[in-house]
Amino acid sequence: MAKILIVDDEPRIRDLIREHLQHAGFTCLEAGDGTAALAVLAGESVDLVILDIMMPFMDGMTCLREMRARKIMTPVIMLTARSEEYDKLAGLEGGADDYVVKPFSPRELVARVRAVLSRTMPKAEDTGSAYSFGDLSIDTASHTVKVAGQECSLTPKEFDLLVFLVSNKGIALSREKILQKVWNYDYYGEDRTVDTHIKMLRSHLGKCRSYIVTVWGIGYKFDPDTAI
Numbered sequence: 001m002a003k004i005l006i007v008d009d010e011p012r013i014r015d016l017i018r019e020h021l022q023h024a025g026f027t028c029l030e031a032g033d034g035t036a037a038l039a040v041l042a043g044e045s046v047d048l049v050i051l052d053i054m055m056p057f058m059d060g061m062t063c064l065r066e067m068r069a070r071k072i073m074t075p076v077i078m079l080t081a082r083s084e085e086y087d088k089l090a091g092l093e094g095g096a097d098d099y100v101v102k103p104f105s106p107r108e109l110v111a112r113v114r115a116v117l118s119r120t121m122p123k124a125e126d127t128g129s130a131y132s133f134g135d136l137s138i139d140t141a142s143h144t145v146k147v148a149g150q151e152c153s154l155t156p157k158e159f160d161l162l163v164f165l166v167s168n169k170g171i172a173l174s175r176e177k178i179l180q181k182v183w184n185y186d187y188y189g190e191d192r193t194v195d196t197h198i199k200m201l202r203s204h205l206g207k208c209r210s211y212i213v214t215v216w217g218i219g220y221k222f223d224p225d226t227a228i
Contacts, residue, residue, distance in 0.1 A: 002047040007037040009055040020106040034063030052079040068095040075156040097157040120156040133224040136208040165222035172215040
């Protein structure tokens, strides 16, 4: 069963989340701030992190940036007490896979955890697929992406987004369709959620960034044949 790290400075919030996750069959670890979370991640194999933004000593945003700087690509769901667009976009641009606004429904949080894990946990029966387009190569079995032979560090959500676009090569996909398929449930996010992930994905792809084409009025498509 998946192991989840809960990072929040409020013990009652950690208790609430742990109770519902354990009831759903997950194994839980806990940390009270970002510094403690990094210490856990240095010594434990974790499948997903639930990370509060507002914490003392080291806040969630700083912890997330440090995780990605250390090449810890574990999926992250951010918890925020504020619903402002800035907080959401800052988390997504920092490498978070999803966000939940406090106060939240524990059942919704569990559903989001399952949705992220369903996309990122390896499946024994899945032998994977390999794609190659010019300087871009993708191996879904090993979750690796290379540009001109150099491996790219993508978050799990960025990888899922790229694979979904590639598997629908040449097809214009609406933002709504991308949200439904990549986020794997009825996701009530804004268009900016997709746009932010596309922006980050393009930045990682370097010379192959133009393979992801903006289709005005619709969304995006993967089309290396028409890339400039």
